[in-house]
Amino acid sequence: MSQVVDLILDEIAARQGIEVMSFGTGAKMGKDEAAKTKHFKEFEADFYVMISPNSSAPGPTAAREIWKDKKVIVISDGPTKKDDRQALEDAGFGYIVMKVDPLIGAKTEFLDPVEMASFNSDAMKVLSTCGVVRLIQEAFDAVIAQADAGKDLELPHILVSAQKAVESAGFNNPYAKAKALAALHMTDKVAEINFPACFMMKDIEQVTLTTATGHEMMRAAAQLAIDAREIEKGNDAVFRKPHMKDGSQKTKTKLYEKPQ
Numbered sequence: 218m219s220q221v222v223d224l225i226l227d228e229i230a231a232r233q234g235i236e237v238m239s240f241g242t243g244a245k246m247g248k249d250e251a252a253k254t255k256h257f258k259e260f261e262a263d264f265y266v267m268i269s270p271n272s273s274a275p276g277p278t279a280a281r282e283i284w285k286d287k288k289v290i291v292i293s294d295g296p297t298k299k300d301d302r303q304a305l306e307d308a309g310f311g312y313i314v315m316k317v318d319p320l321i322g323a324k325t326e327f328l329d330p331v332e333m334a335s336f337n338s339d340a341m342k343v344l345s346t347c348g349v350v351r352l353i354q355e356a357f358d359a360v361i362a363q364a365d366a367g368k369d370l371e372l373p374h375i376l377v378s379a380q381k382a383v384e385s386a387g388f389n390n391p392y393a394k395a396k397a398l399a400a401l402h403m404t405d406k407v408a409e410i411n412f413p414a415c416f417m418m419k420d421i422e423q424v425t426l427t428t429a430t431g432h433e434m435m436r437a438a439a440q441l442a443i444d445a446r447e448i449e450k451g452n453d454a455v456f457r458k459p460h461m462k463d464g465s466q467k468t469k470t471k472l473y474e475k476p477q
Contacts, residue, residue: 218292218315218353219268220341225354226361232460235361238262246270251280263364264288264372266357270318271295272305285309288370290360292353294318294408302376311360311372313353317344317379317401319435320408322428326421336432339439343404346442347397348386349377351458355385358466365464379405387456389470393448396441403438407431 223239226232240257242250246269265287269277272293281291290311296302297316305312321336322328344350356373363370375381379401388394414427449455454470461467467476 218318218344218349220337221345221350222266222268222292222353225350226357226460228460231462232464233462234365234464246274246276248275248279251276251283254280255283258284258287264290264360264370266290266292268292270320272312272314273301281308281310288372290357290372294320297376302374306374311374313356313373313375313377315349315377317349317377317382317405318408319404320411320415320431322411322431323415324424324428327425327428332432336435339435340404342439343400343435343442346386346446347401348382348384351387352377352382352385354458355466358464361464387458388445388449389454389456390448390452393445396445396448400438400441400445403434403441407435407438410434 219241223237226237227235238260240254242253265284267277267280267284267289268291269280270293271277272281272291273296277291277293281289285308288311289309290313291305292313292315294315296305297314302312302314319336319340321333352375356375360370360372379398382401383394383398386394386397388397411428411431414424414431418424418427446455453472455472456468456470457476458466458468459476461476469476
């Protein structure tokens with residue numbers, strides 16, 4: 218989601234009354250990188266979004282300590298346990314925790330820049346088509362509406378399961394919805410496959426075979442997501458929910474109709 222999290226608020230760069238700025242620390246997210254994020258505070262905003270894998274890791278944890286005095290929504294693949302999520306809420310953070318986020322096969326014996334980009338494009342296909350992007354879009358827009366109204370911000374606290382994500386996607390055809398749900402479950406399974414390869418296995422054959430397996434499953438999930446959208450296209454029933462210039466959202470399903 219880090220590839221598009223800033224773009225989903227203003228997809229055609231025409232929305233008025235909103236300003237979005239993005240900063241990143243690259244591939245690393247340690248304590249040193251967390252410390253450098255304090256400089257971003259000079260850009261005052263109504264709320265902030267902190268996105269990373271494994272928000273319980275030392276780097277993201279250190280970053281939250283720096284940003285605890287701000288309105289922050291954490292987007293991550295964890296924590297998934299209720300008590301840990303409650304701790305985030307009690308500390309004043311909003312969160313969108315994605316159980317459907319895959320884990321890349323991050324081993325030098327297997328992963329190179331091309332493989333990394335290919336995997337992420339497959340993951341993005343599932344997260345976009347199968348409902349995760351729209352769920353986050355709507356959560357952000359709800360907070361923005363509060364800011365526009367001058368209200369105290371009530372930040373989201375959402376655990377994104379496969380079922381919850383697919384309900385946000387707006388599928389009309391039940392077979393398309395089933396394919397999308399299957400893709401989301403497969404994406405979750407990718408993390409389960411790749412975890413031991415990334416953190417436990419040592420033998421090169423085990424490592425490379427397992428990571429390759431996870432990536433093949435991610436590719437298959439992406440194809441299911443494509444198939445699901447193609448069914449909706451075939452019925453001229455692709456659900457769209459674009460932003461208008463004033464920030465409101467309208468919907469359409471027929472290709473040749475205007476958003477209403």
